[in-house]
Amino acid sequence: MAKHLLIELGLEEMPAYVVTPAMEQLGGSIKKFLEDNRLTFTSIETFSTPRRLAVRVRDLADRQTDLTESFKGPSKKIALDAEGQFTKAAQGFVRGKGLTVDAIDFRTVKGEEYAYVTKHEPGRPAADVLQEVTSVLKNLTFPVSMHWGSNTFEYIRPVHTLTVLLGDEALDLEFLDIHSGRTSRGHRFLGSETIIDGADTYEENLRRQFVIADAAEREQMIVDQIKALEKEHNIHVEIDQDLLNEVLNLVEYPTAFMGSFAPKYLDIPEEVLVTSMKNHQRYFVVRDQEGKLLPNFISVRNGNAQYIDNVIKGNEKVLVARLEDGEFFWREDQKLNIEDLAAKLSQVTFHEKIGSLAEHMERTKRIAAYLAAKAGLTADETAQLERAASIYKFDLLTGMVGEFDELQGIMGEKYALLAGEDEAVAEAIREHYLPSGADGELPQSKLGAVLALADKLDTLLSFFSVGLIPSGSNDPYALRRAAQGIVRILTAFGWAIPLDELLTSLYQFSFDNFTYSKKDEVLNFLLARVEKMMAARVPKDIREAVLSGSTLLIPQMFAAAAALTEAAQGEGYKTAVESLARVFNLAEKADLSVSPDPALFENQEEARLFDAVSDLQLGADAAENLSHLFALSPLIDAFFDQTMVMVDDQAVKNNRLALLRALTDKAKQVADFSQLNTK
Structure with missing residues (x-):
């Protein structure tokens, strides 16, 4: 039962x-x-x-359900000796199954007899x-x-x-x-x-012992209680799901309540108030029906409503202490000078093996200047970027960020605006931290994106250069997050900057106290991030084929992977891929110093394929590129039907291999088709 x-x-x-x-x-x-x-x-x-x-x-x-299994052993000629006795091979086979040779019977499989045993294991209670x-x-x-x-x-x-x-x-x-x-x-x-x-x-x-064991029921209790407070006080409460999940797992018997604080604290930047309430006190933020922040908060007690007034007072007292700190730092930080703070970053260590924050910023500034041209920034934008890169970490030395480190960048933008900095400069200071997580918000401005890219690139290159490379799950400096940020920014903005070319250029930079090294390791690390980001949507063979392409343009790599994944579900994929794969396999033998010469062609199929390859123009549209390549399949098949590539005549052979190489050089902009699985 x-x-x-x-x-x-x-x-x-x-x-x-x-x-x-x-x-x-x-x-x-x-x-x-x-x-x-x-x-x-x-x-x-x-x-x-x-x-x-x-x-x-x-x-x-x-x-348990009973288990009956049949096991195939050695062939009869191995299981029995010349006298018809069971050999050691047969005895070892049954011993491994916990049986004796008496359990063996012989069955014919594809014309040959094999030893079989059937094991029955009755279910236990x-x-x-x-x-x-x-x-x-x-x-x-x-x-x-x-x-x-x-x-x-x-x-x-x-x-x-x-x-x-x-x-x-x-x-x-x-x-x-x-x-x-x-x-x-x-x-x-x-x-x-x-x-x-x-x-x-x-x-x-x-x-009955004041424990709600069902997490879903407990969560619904919290939501219902917050909704009741909303209705009672005509307010709107932001039920942040991450905060709700955290509060849910802090309590066994939830009771939501509303507290308040003095309206004067609303003069502090909203981000400070929200950070104090959500991140530090696990409070839900309260707004009016128009979305304006109110001097109230919602919290959840781990217990019932008994003595709730005392609980409210205690929470209000704790929050006010936080807000007093915020108000003090907001007032005092405005007395500081950005240039002075930026200069003091030379005394702040970025990492003991790498140098100071000021040195990190100087390298970032060089990288940003290089990227500005690649990203097509105007002269005015380039000047704004240079200014942002010169000061962008200054807010780390403010009292507010020292107390609320979650506000780094956010307070940098506010203080920069108060100091009269250009809005684009202030925005870039905030956005250079983005994305802050795997799926976090990306920079919206080109200046912010370039600065974020430069900052993350120097971080990655610097830590790799001194041997601080992530291994296994160990990544104390969040270098995987930095690499993923680089990939996401390049993809989102569609910047055609080949990874290998980018790294080669950066590794040519020289600095007074630092030299980049381990370029190959950095490139492989970035490509590993690309593959991981593709993994959820792209089959393994397509990922590997795209990553083996020669362009290393990240936006094109993602587009090519998506195009191939979609094409793999349609008709003609297998035929077209196998045709191109045959070209790739032979093209590896080509002499790179030889270019195809039409004068050496011996049939029309060679000439037709040559003309098609010469006319082949691949652009930014990956799906269109793939369509152009697949359209060559009949010409490729006709070429191989009428043409022996590996002939004795060395000049003719090299010419034909060079023709195939010319095609793969273009096709690799999409993928290495020899790595695609069509079985």
């Missing part, structure tokens, strides 16, 4: 960012464990709070199989771990309880010296230890 299975692991409070991924990992791991062990079920539900991770498996079979389920808990992985007491085993946080119920029955298991049972813990302050009666009663048992 099927029963529900409940597994709950009770821990000390986990960091909020760990809770949801750990819950999902546990659910997936339990599912795999049950499937691997042939235990059927109808569904798996997951639960989590800061102090627990749990799963409930519905309708778990009472025993579910309760017996579940004795091993703690291995799933042991193998969970976390971004950070710790050990406690005399334990040498590391885990995300100390473990206090383990509840494993099969229906109403508590299973006797052990994990990290914790014996399982049916005891769980309620809310830290409002609840107490509680007995879980059965897998079906889990949520209700905990609800």
